[in-house]
Amino acid sequence: MNAPTRKITLVFCILLWGVCTLQAQKESPNSEQSCLHFTQAFYNWYTTQVFKSLKAKNGKAAWHAALSYEGNPFSRELTRALIESDAEAKTDGDPVLDFDPILNSQDPANRYVVRSVTSNNGRYWAAVYGVWSRVVSDRGKGPQVVAELMRNDGRWEFVNFHYPDNTSPNNENLLRMLRFQSHPR
Numbered sequence: 001m002n003a004p005t006r007k008i009t010l011v012f013c014i015l016l017w018g019v020c021t022l023q024a025q026k027e028s029p030n031s032e033q034s035c036l037h038f039t040q041a042f043y044n045w046y047t048t049q050v051f052k053s054l055k056a057k058n059g060k061a062a063w064h065a066a067l068s069y070e071g072n073p074f075s076r077e078l079t080r081a082l083i084e085s086d087a088e089a090k091t092d093g094d095p096v097l098d099f100d101p102i103l104n105s106q107d108p109a110n111r112y113v114v115r116s117v118t119s120n121n122g123r124y125w126a127a128v129y130g131v132w133s134r135v136v137s138d139r140g141k142g143p144q145v146v147a148e149l150m151r152n153d154g155r156w157e158f159v160n161f162h163y164p165d166n167t168s169p170n171n172e173n174l175l176r177m178l179r180f181q182s183h184p185r
Contacts, residue, residue, distance in 0.1 A: 032117040032124065035149055038156040039126040042066075042073060043112040050100065050108050061086075063102055075152070075159040081178040088181075096181040101174045104145040104163050105130065112144070123159070124149045148173075 049065040063082060072079060085096040099106045109130030116127045127143035146162040161174040170180040 032119055035119075035124040035126060035156060036114050036117045039117070039128070039147055039149065040114045042069060042158075043114065043128060045069060046102060047108065047111055050103065061097070062100060066102060070155070073156065073158055075150075075157045078159060078175065081175055085178050085181065096178065101161055101177075102145070102147075103130070104161065109144070114147075115143070122150055125162075 046062070046066055046069070050062040053060065053062040053065065064086075067074065067079065067082075074082070082101075089096050100108060103109070103112065109132045111131050113129050113131055114126050115129055118125050126147045126149060128145045128147055129142075130144040142164055146164060147158055148160040148162060149156050149158055151157075163172060163174075166172050169176075171177050
């Protein structure tokens, strides 16, 4: 191979490597876009489960069905806290959660839209807005709930749910709420 052919081949390889690197960055499983798509698909599915459970009135909270979505989309810590809270509620007869913790509502919206995702130190924060068919005062101005996610073993997991309009620090997020209810200070 002569020198000009080697140079052309080298330039071609460098360009090809650059294009492949850019494409890999675009399709990174840790990207905000990937998180947004996963979270939106989950909320689309979950909303149908909520309305099914409301019709069925089987006594189970809709979040029970969420444990089976794609092999449980919740972190171990969040799953354990929810199950322990549910067991405590059955023992005491008083529910720890008197609202849907995934939707942050007792009266769910017709649908939920993930409008933005931001990342910080490997955690992703998905702002989820409720969309009602009729106007509901003070709803829709900010996110209904902010889902906190991260990648674990190549899949997305919900690690917490934050409630932006909450006035008490003990009720700002689901994990803190479950810990406080189990061990009030």
